[in-house]
Amino acid sequence: MSEIAKAYDPKLVEPKWYQAWLDADAFGGIPDEKKEAFTIVIPPPNVTGVLTMGHVLNNTIQDILVRRARQEGKKALWLPGTDHAGIATHARIERKLRMEGKNRYDLGRETFLKRAWEWSDEHRNIILNQLQKLGSSCDWNRTVFTMDEKYVRAVLTAFVRLYERGYIYRGKYMSKWCPVSLTALSDEEVIMKPQKGLLYKMRYELVEDPGNYLEISTTRPETLMGDTAVAVHPEDSRYNQLIGKHVWRPFPRAELPIIGDEAVDREFGTGVLKVTPAHDEMDFQIGQRHNLPVIDVFNPDATLNDLAGEDFSGVDRFAARKLAVEKLKALGLFIDAEDYENNVGFSERTDVPIEPRISEQWWMRYPKVEEAKSAVENGLIKFYPSRWEKVYLHWLNNIRDWCISRQLWWGHRIPVWYKKGEDRNNKDNWHISVDGPQDPDNWEQEEDVLDTWASSWLWPFATMGWPNPSKEESEDLNFFYPTSDLVTAPDIIFFWVARMIMAGLEFMGPEKKKLATEEIKERIPFQNVYFTGMIRDLQGRKMSKSLGNSPDPLDLIDKFGADGLRFGIMSVAPKGQDILLSDERVEQGRNFCNKLWNACRFRQISGKLEDNSSLDNILSRFEPDLFDEYDHWIVNQLIKAIHQIETGYDNYDFNLMAQGIYNFFWSDYCDWYLEVSKTKLKNESLRDNCLAIQDFILRQVLLTAHPYIPFITEELWHNLGYGDKHSFIQDHCIENSSQLSNQIYQLGIEKDTHLVEAKNIDELQLFIMRARFLKAEYNVANKRDVTFYYSVGEGYDELVDGNIENIKHLVGASNLIACDEAPEGAPAEVTRIGTIYLDLTSAVDVVAEKERLNKELIRLEKQITGSEARLSDVNFLNKAPEKVIQGAREQLATNKTKREEFQKLINNLG
DSSP states (O other): OOOOOSSOOHHHHHHHHHHHHHHTTTTOOOOOTTSOEEEEEOOOOBTTOOOOHHHHHHHHHHHHHHHHHHHTTOEEEEEOEEBOOHHHHHHHHHHHHHHTTOOHHHHOHHHHHHHHHHHHHHHTTHHHHHHHHHTOOOOGGGOEETTSHHHHHHHHHHHHHHHHTTOEEEEEEEEEEETTTTEEEOGGGEEEEEEEEEEEEEEEEBSSSTTOEEEEEESOGGGGGGOOEEEEOTTOTTTGGGTTOEEEETTTTEEEEEEEOTTSOTTSTTSEEEEOTTSOHHHHHHHHHHTOOOOOOBOTTSBBOGGGOTTTTTOBHHHHHHHHHHHHHHTTOEEEEEEEEEEEEEETTTOSBOEEEEEEEEEEOOSSHHHHHHHHHTTSSEEESTTHHHHHHHHHHTOOOEEOEESOSSSOBOOEEEETTSOTTOGGGEEEOSSOOSOGGGEEEOSOEEOTHHHHTTHHHHTTTTTSOOHHHHHHHHHHOSEEEEEEOGGGIIIIIIHHHHHHHHHSSSOOSSOOHHHHHHHOSEEEEEEOOOEEOTTSOBOOTTTTOOOOHHHHHHHHOHHHHHHHHHTTOOTTSOEEOOHHHHHHHHHHHHHHHHHHHHHHHHSOOOOOSSHHHHHTTOOGGGOOHHHHHHHHHHHHHHHHHHHHHHHTOHHHHHHHHHIIIIIIIIIIIIHHHHHHTTOHHHHHHHHHHHHHHHHHHHHHHTTTSHHHHHHHHHHTTSSOTTOOGGGSOOOOHHHHHHHHHTTTOOHHHHHHHHHHHHHHHHHHHHHHHHHHHTTOTTOSOEEEEEEEOTTOHHHHHTTHHHHHHHHTEEEEEEOSSOOTTOOEEEOSSEEEEEOHHHHOOHHHHHHHHHHHHHHHHHHHHHHHHHHTOHHHHHHSOHHHHHHHHHHHHHHHHHHHHHHHHHHHTO
16 A cells, blocks of 8 residues: 555556566456456557547446456456558558659568568557556557468468359449559458539440431449440330330440340439440440440559540540540530539448459358348347347348459459460369469469458458467467457448458368358457547537547647546437537546545545455444444445446446446545535544445446456555555456445444435435525525525434534525524425425625626516517518427427516515
């Protein structure tokens, strides 16, 4: 034990205790068959990442869950790691190369990857070190990187097994192409955004009927050079007689067939569709059905190529759009353009419009889709909030094959080799294995790498040694898998959550086409998924650097302490909803820490600290015969608060738990019990029992608050003697509310008496609060020399008489005098206990107060007169929106009520 300093300084406390935890390996997760397992795998932050407010929220929740699990006596493992972030890292290296006037091809694959590794090694642990500043209690000895040798083998093994099981294939299909990253993307990596553009109307001349034209609407005239047909709906009477005839493509000039296809939307534009199979997904499908040629007029970087014609070669796609319109105008084929809003797909990583593009890619049919649905539908995996179940199931019911290849060099290179000089389309010339062919000189490996998510979907079990675990790793998998909870953002429910579920079902057991319910239960990667909300500013805007509203978490930690930041953000984080955050709300978290520090310091200087090393030692100092109503009440309030917090953990209501901790400690304990204790501590006969109760309350508060604010609770735990230098607060299991109740009653405290006494204080508090209200109403809230009179109802004499000094202290009164009749002119408040009167003659300057109130009354009269005139104006009532009219009526009613209150106050003053 050491003396608690006058002021709390997190800069001294937090680094000291984090290093102590690391030195003692306090977060180590080692299997123990005598205990229940609890496991969380961290959503691996990108190696390119730095700590954001989203990370603060996500990792604070994970830390709360894992620290709570340790308190419950479970063997807990929080497994950390980082993701190689294929596209993001690749883009960083290429950006740096461009600054040097080079590109990746100038370096070659081997040198480029060497650069990527150097960059990764330099940045990989930055965000993990920042998470340590936040207090994250991960088992850092187990940190995994998705490019670790063993993890790479797991990724390649999964590819090979899925290929052998018929899930993976290669083919030339329409894919979503990023012209900046120069790679194909999966559907989930494309963000649809509403865009304001133009709908262009042009005309193509009929070949068989010169001088007559078909009018066509399009949003993309820059692709017309790749048109290979014009399509109409076969049942559209306007055009179906033209099916089989032809039109002239304006440039490069060519005959195009007019075809009929039911995919054409008769209501869109003119009802005539230009078909460009190489540059639109629906057009590609139409082209497949009608055996149309495919003309790709774009380069990979979204400039146009030679097939588009000499005028367009090398021109950017958006410049080519304007150029195409100008050429159509010059040919007399442009009709007009109208404003048009539609959804356009953007690359999630580079934030540029993607291009539909035909390219040869590796694709995967998802395994265990039905079992993945069943796991959630049958409650084997629970989502919090539950509304995300519908989103998850909707995606699975409409799932499409996954494009898993990426045209990058940084990542897991696809384990496919092609026989040199032979036809790559012939599977007989393929070699697919983890280690490659035995005669590598005769083979060429696939250039592409796997999508980043095709590695992170294995995270819950590949981090523990799958598929070839050592003896120690086998023990880990058997004990810690399936994991317990996953905390993540809903925007990766498809990228990661759903895919992890399918991966666990497919790989965590022998190959099987269908799984029974019990097998699903054993293979799922986690049991609960908590989806966090998005952090926004007080205006509801998403936090971003461009808006200047995104604070640096490290700055907030420096200013308010990690505990202050953690408690501040969790106290305003409603379950799964967006969070409105500001510095002021984080400051509230720091203020709570300061309040806790000061209350513990008050206890330390109030009297000798006895042996607090165990709960039994503290309870043995209780003297039940000396318990008064407030002692019973504070113990009862603690047990109720702990029960509320237990329910919060069951329902993942983190902000309700934070509020439960806050309200009990700040209001019940500090504002009420601690104030009452100050009078008890002056009484030698009550002193020791009062200190024992304080020790008990503070011990349970520190235990309960520890998952939220681990640093300060650890420091105070030791300063008040609850733990010695060889133990930590997390090593002490927390009793639940029923256990605490039983221990209290075993001391000889009768349950019925205890509850009645506690209820009495609820009534007494209301009596005191109404007295405070009277003081506030007459502007004397800060005066402590006022006099009150009171009369009590039957059965409450003893309660009030026994608490006279407490009431005076808590109300801020110099006198509290019993009376049989109401004092003349004294304003009153009625409660269940009785009536309390404020002696105005002792409290206020009657003349000055009447003058103030009369001024307020005149102001209100003017507002009321104005509102009544407005609401009697027919023009206002006919023209104003209903909301405005209703608001005016409500304001009038409020002001009339205030007028009555002020008049009453003036009358009371005589």
